[in-house]
Amino acid sequence: METNELEIFIENFKSLLLSDENVNSKTDFKQLESWDSLFILELIMMIDEKYEKKITPTTILDSTTINDLFNEIKSI
Amino acid sequence: MIKTFIKCISFHLPQNEVTNDYLSTLSPNWTSDKIYSKIGIERRFITNENEFASDIAVKSANKLFVDNNIDPNEIDFLIYCTQSPDYLLPTTACIIQNTLGLKKSIGAIDFNLGCSGYVYGLSIAKGLIQSGSAKNVLLITSETYSKFLKSDDISNRSIFGDAATSTLISTSGIAEIKDFVFGTDGSGAKNLNLKYGGIKYNNNFNYNNKNEDDFGSGNSNENYLYMNGAEIFSFTLFSIPEIVQNILKKNNITFNEIDYFVFHQASKMVLDALRKKININEDKFFTNIKNYGNTVSSTIPIALSDLTKQSNDLSNKKILITGFGVGYSWSGTILQF
Numbered sequence: 001m002e003t004n005e006l007e008i009f010i011e012n013f014k015s016l017l018l019s020d021e022n023v024n025s026k027t028d029f030k031q032l033e034s035w036d037s038l039f040i041l042e043l044i045m046m047i048d049e050k051y052e053k054k055i056t057p058t059t060i061l062d063s064t065t066i067n068d069l070f071n072e073i074k075s076i
Numbered sequence: 077m078i079k080t081f082i083k084c085i086s087f088h089l090p091q092n093e094v095t096n097d098y099l100s101t102l103s104p105n106w107t108s109d110k111i112y113s114k115i116g117i118e119r120r121f122i123t124n125e126n127e128f129a130s131d132i133a134v135k136s137a138n139k140l141f142v143d144n145n146i147d148p149n150e151i152d153f154l155i156y157c158t159q160s161p162d163y164l165l166p167t168t169a170c171i172i173q174n175t176l177g178l179k180k181s182i183g184a185i186d187f188n189l190g191c192s193g194y195v196y197g198l199s200i201a202k203g204l205i206q207s208g209s210a211k212n213v214l215l216i217t218s219e220t221y222s223k224f225l226k227s228d229d230i231s232n233r234s235i236f237g238d239a240a241t242s243t244l245i246s247t248s249g250i251a252e253i254k255d256f257v258f259g260t261d262g263s264g265a266k267n268l269n270l271k272y273g274g275i276k277y278n279n280n281f282n283y284n285n286k287n288e289d290d291f292g293s294g295n296s297n298e299n300y301l302y303m304n305g306a307e308i309f310s311f312t313l314f315s316i317p318e319i320v321q322n323i324l325k326k327n328n329i330t331f332n333e334i335d336y337f338v339f340h341q342a343s344k345m346v347l348d349a350l351r352k353k354i355n356i357n358e359d360k361f362f363t364n365i366k367n368y369g370n371t372v373s374s375t376i377p378i379a380l381s382d383l384t385k386q387s388n389d390l391s392n393k394k395i396l397i398t399g400f401g402v403g404y405s406w407s408g409t410i411l412q413f
Contacts, residue, residue, distance in 0.1 A: 037231065038114055038345065040306040044313065045349050054314055057306035 009070045012050050016042045025067040047073060080202040081249030082411065083212075085381045086140035087241040087374060088132050089121040094233065102230045111234050116344025120237030120369030122222035129160035130168050132240035133218035134175050140214075140242040148176060151244075153210035154184040155200055157193035157217045157373045159402075160224075161186060164275075172216065183210065190268075191340045191401030193217055193373030194241075195409060199256045201245035213245040217373035224270050224301035232301060235343055237369030241377035250384070251395070254410040257322045259315075264404035267307040271298040311404055312346050317354050323396055323408040334360065334410075335393040336383060340400055341365040341375035373399070380411075 006025055014023060017034045029035060040060050047055045053076045055069075063069045096108040096118065112118060123132060133156065141148055156169035169184035178184075183204075189196050194217050201213035218240035225232045245253070271277055277298070316339075324331060337356050339347060344365055351361045364382050371378060376397050384390060390413040398408030 037305055041309045041345055041349075044306070044310055048313065048353070054310075057304070057310055060306075 078206050080205045080253045082251045083244040083246045083249035084144040085243045085377050087378045088136035090123040092122050094120050115234045117369045118366050122238045123220050129218040129220045130162050133216045136240040136242040150212045151214045152182050153213045155215045156186045157197050160220045190372050192399040192405040192407045194376045195399045195407035215243045217241045219372040226300045235370050237371050239371035239374040241374045251411040251413045255326045256409045259406040261404040267304040268402040270301050327410045334396045336395045338362050338379045338397045
């Protein structure tokens with residue numbers, strides 16, 4: 001169940017990318033080509049819309065991998 | 077209770093157009109198309125080096141008088157909203173009174189608010205009229221954030237534009253000003269500020285030093301406008317939906333009764349996110365940020381002016397307006413056309 005939720009989160013994350021970048025749970029998302037200051041806003045919006053959770057910009061900046069982000073959302 | 081109305085609105089844009097083509101020359105990572113697709117702004121206008129907020133304020137007021145056949149002698153109170161005052165003192169509103177040739181028997185005040193400023197100005201004007209202190213209040217908003225930005229700060233230069241607006245508030249007019257909701261959270265002060273230039277860090281201020289990378293202050297950014305866009309976005313996305321509900325409650329009006337929502341034109345992303353979250357129909361959500369950028373306290377009156385021109389007939393329409401941002405500070409009301 002947990003794995004499935006993570007896969008869905010990765011799919012939701014991928015929908016924000018500008019190009020078809022290869023990502024998995026261990027991807028350091030701040031190294032992605034799509035990453036910039038506006039990408040943080042996209043992430044906040046997506047997490048609010050899909051998970052009804054309020055993630056702070058600091059939490060995003062303090063996270064490294066997509067899995068970290070997923071765990072943060074689960075813990076909110 | 078005396079009813080108060082917006083009688084007329086005019087605005088003035090400085091002549092220098094900042095295009096996305098120009099902005100793209102500031103950074104190799106940006107193209108004109110990328111700026112438009114990400115920011116949603118086509119153009120903004122900025123003042124000359126020797127043109128100040130008070131100059132464009134005066135132009136917007138003179139336009140208001142001419143376009144609407146207003147006798148300046150009828151003005152009995154001037155309220156000036158700016159974060160770009162000419163001096164720490166005197167009050168810029170006093171200088172504007174003289175430049176516009178307004179009567180000496182009027183009251184004139186400045187107040188320092190940004191994106192929430194117009195709505196606060198309407199509330200002050202309403203209070204003055206309802207208390208019998210004034211009959212015709214001239215509310216001017218004017219901002220020149222372009223002067224606070226580093227020349228290569230493409231993020232903020234792509235968002236902010238300079239502008240001035242003038243609104244006459246009186247006992248009759250086109251739209252009745254209904255009840256207000258206010259809010260303040262100074263814990264957000266650090267996320268949008270200009271640290272130097274006031275008194276607290278007066279000794280560090282070196283705004284006119286053109287050598288932008290060597291201010292001797294240790295952090296050149298503190299001479300310029302700092303905005304933590306992600307924090308401001310987060311504040312907006314998670315606060316404004318509730319504020320909209322509070323404005324409706326305060327005025328005993330339902331969501332569906334609102335004909336138009338005119339929000340502070342902060343950025344395309346903020347506006348899109350709020351519209352979606354609050355579930356506002358696109359037809360009811362007025363935006364014009366594409367044409368002017370974020371002009372701080374002037375976005376709402378410019379939007380109201382454009383909406384008035386674009387709509388054949390606004391009579392009997394209810395418009396919800398809300399301003400929010402630097403402070404943090406926010407406010408909203410209903411305009412009954």
